[in-house]
Amino acid sequence: MLSTVPLVLSLLLFLQTPVKAFFNEQGDLNGRYYKGSRYRTCETLLERREWRTLNDVEKADYINAVKCLQSHPALDPPITQAQTRFDEFQAYHSHIANAVHTVGQFLPWHRLYLKNYDSALRSECGYTGTAPYWDWTQDAEANSNNSISRSPVWDPLTGFGGDGVPGTYTLPTDFDDDSRINPPSFVGCVPDGPFANYTLRIGPGLLNTDHCLVRGFNESAAQHLTSAAIANATKQQSFELFRIEVEGQPLTSDHRMHDGGHIAIGGEMSNFFSSPGDPMFYLHHANIDRIWWTWQQAVPSRLYEIAGPSSTVEPIYNVTLEYPLLMGSLGPTLQIRDIMDIHAEPSCYTYIRKPLSVDWDAFLRHS
Numbered sequence: 001m002l003s004t005v006p007l008v009l010s011l012l013l014f015l016q017t018p019v020k021a022f023f024n025e026q027g028d029l030n031g032r033y034y035k036g037s038r039y040r041t042c043e044t045l046l047e048r049r050e051w052r053t054l055n056d057v058e059k060a061d062y063i064n065a066v067k068c069l070q071s072h073p074a075l076d077p078p079i080t081q082a083q084t085r086f087d088e089f090q091a092y093h094s095h096i097a098n099a100v101h102t103v104g105q106f107l108p109w110h111r112l113y114l115k116n117y118d119s120a121l122r123s124e125c126g127y128t129g130t131a132p133y134w135d136w137t138q139d140a141e142a143n144s145n146n147s148i149s150r151s152p153v154w155d156p157l158t159g160f161g162g163d164g165v166p167g168t169y170t171l172p173t174d175f176d177d178d179s180r181i182n183p184p185s186f187v188g189c190v191p192d193g194p195f196a197n198y199t200l201r202i203g204p205g206l207l208n209t210d211h212c213l214v215r216g217f218n219e220s221a222a223q224h225l226t227s228a229a230i231a232n233a234t235k236q237q238s239f240e241l242f243r244i245e246v247e248g249q250p251l252t253s254d255h256r257m258h259d260g261g262h263i264a265i266g267g268e269m270s271n272f273f274s275s276p277g278d279p280m281f282y283l284h285h286a287n288i289d290r291i292w293w294t295w296q297q298a299v300p301s302r303l304y305e306i307a308g309p310s311s312t313v314e315p316i317y318n319v320t321l322e323y324p325l326l327m328g329s330l331g332p333t334l335q336i337r338d339i340m341d342i343h344a345e346p347s348c349y350t351y352i353r354k355p356l357s358v359d360w361d362a363f364l365r366h367s
Ligand SMILES: *[C@@H]1O[C@H](CO)[C@@H](O)[C@H](O)[C@H]1NC(C)=O
Pocket: 145
C-alpha cells in the first residue's frame, strides 16, 4: 500500500504536461494558432470547459466567485439601483441592450462582455478557474432521454438552483411594452441553490425594482438547442447569415439557439434587457461564443470576418473591425478587431470539449 503512493505521485507529475498539451490541441479545432495577427500571442490560454466536466470543488469555486461579485459594491453603474458588481454587469447589459442585439456587433460585444465578467471574477474575487460554458445539446437532444429540467446545471448543491416555483412571484403591472416582458415565462422564484436569496435590483425588463431570481423552464425550447440547430448555423458561409441563424427572433421567424437558450430557462433569462440577472446567462453566452469560435476556425478568412448593420435605427452603416465595443465601468472600450482572435491578447482563452480526466486503466495498460 505504502509503495503505491510514490508511484501514483510520480505518474501524476509525469502526466501533468502531456495532458495539458493534448487538451490544448483538442480545444483548437484545427490545431492552428494564428500567428499572423497584429497582437501578441498569449503565454497561456485559459481553458473554458463545459460545466459538467468541472469537479465539485471547481464548481464550488466558480459559484463562490459569483457570490463574491454579488457582495462587492458597484463602482460606477449606469443605473443607480445597481448595488453590487454583479448588478453592475446586469445594469450595463440592460443599458446598452438596444445597441448590441440584432446588429453586426452582437457576437463581438457579448464576447468582450463575458471576458470582462471572467476578469472581474478573477481579479476582484480571487477566482483561479476559468469561465465554464453550458453545452445544452447534452440536455436537449431528443434521443438522450434528457431534458432541460433534468440538466445537472440546476443542482441545488453543486449548480445554479432549479426552476421557479409557480405562484411565488408576481410581476409588477407598471412597466410598458418597451420592457419586452413575456409574462408566461415569469413562473416563480428559484427556491433553492446558491442564488435563492439574492435580491435582484435591475429588471425585470426596464423596471428596476427589488425581486427574486425568476425562472420558468420551457422544454419546448429544447428543439432550438440541438446539434442539428448548431449545424444549421455553422454551415452558413457568411458571418451575417451565421449571426442571424444563431441570434434568432426578431431576425428569424421563430426562435434559434441564442433566444432559444434564453427562453428555455425563462423568467429573468427570457428578458431582452435584464437577462444577466440569472448567473446562467454567462454560461449560455459562453456556449454561443464557443459556437462562433468553431465557425471562425473552420475557414482561415473567417477569423477576422465581420459584417452586419451597426444599428436598428438611422443612421445605419455596416459594422467594421474598427467598431468600438463600449463597456462603461466594466472595462476599456476595444475595437471588434481586438477580440476576434480569442487565442491572442487580450483574450487569451480557448474552449475545451473534453473533460480533464485521465483514463488510468488505459494508461497503466500501455506503460
Ligand atoms: C427516462 O427518464 C425517466 C425519468 O428519469 C425514467 O423514468 C425513464 O425510465 C428513462 N427512460 C429510459 C429509456 O432511460
